[in-house]
Amino acid sequence: MSLQTTRDTCLARDASDPLRHLRDEFALPDGVIYLDGNSLGARPKASLARAREVIEAEWGDGLIRSWNTAGWVHLSRRLGDLLAPLIGAGSGEVVVTDTTSINLFKVLAAALRQQQSTAPERRVLVSERDNFPTDLYIAEGLTELLKMGGGAAYELRLIDSPKELPQAIRDDVAVLMLTHVNYKTGYMHDMAGVTALAREAGALTVWDLAHSAGAVPVDLHGARADFAVGCTYKYLNGGPGAPAFLWVAPHHQNRFWQPLSGWFGHARQFAMEPAYTPADGIGRFLCGTQPITALSLVECGLAIFRHTDMAALRAKSLALTELFIQLVEARCGQHPLILVTPRDAAHRGSQVSFEHPQGYAVMQALIARGVIGDYREPRIMRFGFTPLYTRFVDVWDAVEALRDLLESGAWDKPEFHQRGAVT
Amino acid sequence: MSLQTTRDTCLARDASDPLRHLRDEFALPDGVIYLDGNSLGARPKASLARAREVIEAEWGDGLIRSWNTAGWVHLSRRLGDLLAPLIGAGSGEVVVTDTTSINLFKVLAAALRQQQSTAPERRVLVSERDNFPTDLYIAEGLTELLKMGGGAAYELRLIDSPKELPQAIRDDVAVLMLTHVNYKTGYMHDMAGVTALAREAGALTVWDLAHSAGAVPVDLHGARADFAVGCTYKYLNGGPGAPAFLWVAPHHQNRFWQPLSGWFGHARQFAMEPAYTPADGIGRFLCGTQPITALSLVECGLAIFRHTDMAALRAKSLALTELFIQLVEARCGQHPLILVTPRDAAHRGSQVSFEHPQGYAVMQALIARGVIGDYREPRIMRFGFTPLYTRFVDVWDAVEALRDLLESGAWDKPEFHQRGAVT
Numbered sequence: 001m002s003l004q005t006t007r008d009t010c011l012a013r014d015a016s017d018p019l020r021h022l023r024d025e026f027a028l029p030d031g032v033i034y035l036d037g038n039s040l041g042a043r044p045k046a047s048l049a050r051a052r053e054v055i056e057a058e059w060g061d062g063l064i065r066s067w068n069t070a071g072w073v074h075l076s077r078r079l080g081d082l083l084a085p086l087i088g089a090g091s092g093e094v095v096v097t098d099t100t101s102i103n104l105f106k107v108l109a110a111a112l113r114q115q116q117s118t119a120p121e122r123r124v125l126v127s128e129r130d131n132f133p134t135d136l137y138i139a140e141g142l143t144e145l146l147k148m149g150g151g152a153a154y155e156l157r158l159i160d161s162p163k164e165l166p167q168a169i170r171d172d173v174a175v176l177m178l179t180h181v182n183y184k185t186g187y188m189h190d191m192a193g194v195t196a197l198a199r200e201a202g203a204l205t206v207w208d209l210a211h212s213a214g215a216v217p218v219d220l221h222g223a224r225a226d227f228a229v230g231c232t233y234k235y236l237n238g239g240p241g242a243p244a245f246l247w248v249a250p251h252h253q254n255r256f257w258q259p260l261s262g263w264f265g266h267a268r269q270f271a272m273e274p275a276y277t278p279a280d281g282i283g284r285f286l287c288g289t290q291p292i293t294a295l296s297l298v299e300c301g302l303a304i305f306r307h308t309d310m311a312a313l314r315a316k317s318l319a320l321t322e323l324f325i326q327l328v329e330a331r332c333g334q335h336p337l338i339l340v341t342p343r344d345a346a347h348r349g350s351q352v353s354f355e356h357p358q359g360y361a362v363m364q365a366l367i368a369r370g371v372i373g374d375y376r377e378p379r380i381m382r383f384g385f386t387p388l389y390t391r392f393v394d395v396w397d398a399v400e401a402l403r404d405l406l407e408s409g410a411w412d413k414p415e416f417h418q419r420g421a422v423t
Numbered sequence: 424m425s426l427q428t429t430r431d432t433c434l435a436r437d438a439s440d441p442l443r444h445l446r447d448e449f450a451l452p453d454g455v456i457y458l459d460g461n462s463l464g465a466r467p468k469a470s471l472a473r474a475r476e477v478i479e480a481e482w483g484d485g486l487i488r489s490w491n492t493a494g495w496v497h498l499s500r501r502l503g504d505l506l507a508p509l510i511g512a513g514s515g516e517v518v519v520t521d522t523t524s525i526n527l528f529k530v531l532a533a534a535l536r537q538q539q540s541t542a543p544e545r546r547v548l549v550s551e552r553d554n555f556p557t558d559l560y561i562a563e564g565l566t567e568l569l570k571m572g573g574g575a576a577y578e579l580r581l582i583d584s585p586k587e588l589p590q591a592i593r594d595d596v597a598v599l600m601l602t603h604v605n606y607k608t609g610y611m612h613d614m615a616g617v618t619a620l621a622r623e624a625g626a627l628t629v630w631d632l633a634h635s636a637g638a639v640p641v642d643l644h645g646a647r648a649d650f651a652v653g654c655t656y657k658y659l660n661g662g663p664g665a666p667a668f669l670w671v672a673p674h675h676q677n678r679f680w681q682p683l684s685g686w687f688g689h690a691r692q693f694a695m696e697p698a699y700t701p702a703d704g705i706g707r708f709l710c711g712t713q714p715i716t717a718l719s720l721v722e723c724g725l726a727i728f729r730h731t732d733m734a735a736l737r738a739k740s741l742a743l744t745e746l747f748i749q750l751v752e753a754r755c756g757q758h759p760l761i762l763v764t765p766r767d768a769a770h771r772g773s774q775v776s777f778e779h780p781q782g783y784a785v786m787q788a789l790i791a792r793g794v795i796g797d798y799r800e801p802r803i804m805r806f807g808f809t810p811l812y813t814r815f816v817d818v819w820d821a822v823e824a825l826r827d828l829l830e831s832g833a834w835d836k837p838e839f840h841q842r843g844a845v846t
Contacts, residue, residue: 149572288522
């Protein structure tokens with residue numbers, strides 16, 4: 001961007017954007033600029049007809065028979081195979097199931113147990129203090145539970161900056177658990193470099209791809225990662241709370257055991273045996289019966305990615321975030337906004353976060369004007385850019401709305417300071 | 424029933440059935456007699472419009488705002504409050520979330536940990552060998568995980584008959600985990616009596632209500648039970664794989680801790696604190712983000728119960744199962760069918776199971792004729808009766824179809840012996 005950027009030059013960029021037709025796949029409401037696909041992705045148009053088919057034909061008419069005839073029994077694996085290419089994984093390595101929190105519990109337990117059998121002195125999980133809280137809570141829950149056994153305790157070692165990683169990953173570390181792109185700052189780790197660091201130190205790596213899958217190129221095989229989890233309701237546009245995903249490196253799959261060993265993970269599910277025998281491969285990371293209606297809609301989001309590739313999406317994503325940063329700094333520069341997202345593209349996901357002393361109220365006022373981002377404690381306004389449907393002119397208009405609010409002080413009204421259940 | 428029962432007397436019973444209008448709430452396909460509501464409940468007609476509202480208006484137009492404006496953030500608790508009266512529970516005691524397997528893991532871990540703090544010598548979980556397999560697998564997964572701590576191991580003590588309960592519940596028992604109505608036989612435990620036995624022995628009780636909720640009267644408070652889990656996709660007609668439920672006795676809620684401690688269970692979810700503080704009450708049994716589309720449809724199933732009560736449903740359920748047993752024995756008596764469901768109404772759920780040496784093929788042939796029950800290893804044909812929509816004439820017609828198949832031998836064709844992924 002240069003100082004010559006205008007609304008018209010943004011419109012021109014949209015007109016020549018090779019991905020512009022992908023926006024037609026989404027049902028976006030009029031009068032809204034949606035910059036929160038990093039929290040809940042927009043609705044693929046196809047989802048309504050698919051829901052009708054699942055509810056009327058598969059559930060209503062097919063009834064119990066649809067477990068076979070509509071393929072419900074294999075749906076978690078089939079969707080996993082569709083998702084795999086977006087994260088550098090192969091067929092038979094991914095399942096779409098349960099929630100990110102639950103899946104994290106499975107892989108953390110699997111990793112710790114595996115380490116215990118070969119390196120029982122490794123009793124530390126390393127993560128970041130500003131990792132997404134549920135990741136830390138799940139690690140805490142698992143380590144608390146393991147204290148019940150009465151043996152040596154596990155410790156959660158939290159670092160305050162990625163720079164501390166080399167010192168933190170010592171020979172007492174069992175597992176390194178990181179979120180690839182930070183939910184708050186948008187900072188993106190060098191997955192290959194960090195994974196190599198962990199592997200050399202003898203630690204297993206668990207990557208949370210909640211803010212990566214569908215947003216930035218991910219190469220789990222290339223990085224030689226061990227485990228990954230993530231969600232489908234952000235950049236993959238699977239629907240509110242849509243089931244999450246879980247990946248295990250193929251050479252690990254049959255070595256690992258996980259404790260949420262429900263019947264969908266059994267080698268012979270319908271033999272109804274009283275003892276558990278894990279299925280071969282990724283299937284052993286399944287647990288209970290999945291919410292088929294919600295699970296089915298994940299396919300509508302994944303299908304859109306067939307029309308493009310992650311390299312093209314990344315190029316547009318960086319162009320959008322770059323433009324947003326430059327426009328905010330050029331046009332709102334006199335206001336107390338602090339960029340917390342890396343300027344270095346190599347460390348930036350597909351969101352941009354700015355701190356503002358009254359970030360909550362400013363964001364509520366923006367939302368009231370139809371520019372939807374969100375807020376995260378403390379003081380952070382988040383703006384997510386989804387190259388599948390965000391236009392360059394949306395960036396321009398969003399910055400103008402922000403500028404107008406800050407100039408006029410119109411954000412400083414009681415209603416914008418009031419807190420909802422979800423902030 | 425007497426020998427005078429005919430198709431016409433069945434039609435007459437339907438005409439005078441006070442619950443007959445409830446069938447109008449369901450979309451049942453033509454040409455089908457559906458006797459598998461114990462596996463997947465039929466579709467409430469209201470579910471299609473509700474799905475459209477959730478997908479188009481709440482997700483598509485409301486986008487991220489719907490967490491507040493459409494009440495998504497409280498949906499698990501709100502549905503729990505609607506479900507509570509059906510199981511003898513109160514408001515604020517139930518959540519609808521995750522799967523039965525996952526919820527069982529939560530409450531088993533909570534119960535064991537509580538016992539450990541006051542009675543660490545109690546290291547046994549008692550259950551039945553023919554409990555639903557996933558329940559046993561989850562107990563096995565938890566006890567395997569706890570071995571990692573390196574302390575004293577937990578043991579799973581499986582009994583082969585309810586008669587063994589008094590001997591099995593000794594002073595080393597931490598938890599008694601039972602399914603109230605057996606998935607295979609339809610045997611129903613005396614919940615109050617068994618719970619009293621456990622309580623006197625110092626054990627905590629976990630009841631799986633998968634085949635009870637909406638099918639038979641349940642009084643968790645009256646029985647003084649400790650924990651319960653169950654599913655919403657059988658007799659509650661919540662949709663395929665719809666999220667499950669979890670109940671904790673109110674006097675226990677704040678004493679218990681569970682290890683799947685995701686952010687939805689945190690006391691201050693959006694404060695984004697790095698350490699976990701459990702919410703007060705039942706909220707601490709929530710974990711991750713729920714599949715909103717599927718979760719929302721649970722309400723359509725629950726709403727139908729407002730037009731009736733469990734006593735009326737139980738009376739009709741027993742009349743249906745009684746009629747089925749008597750007609751099968753009267754009209755198919757010369758064939759090798761063995762009733763495995765108790766004749767004693769006090770110990771019968773809302774299903775009837777018969778063993779047949781070729782049960783699998785006979786059931787496939789029945790299904791091909793539009794009489795849908797299902798099959799469970801070994802040799803068991805299951806027939807579920809849902810008093811909300813099953814008619815007396817359906818019972819007559821189902822038995823006539825069975826009789827015709829057995830008389831003609833038309834079930835003995837290669838295609839009926841072929842196994843699907845789901846049996």
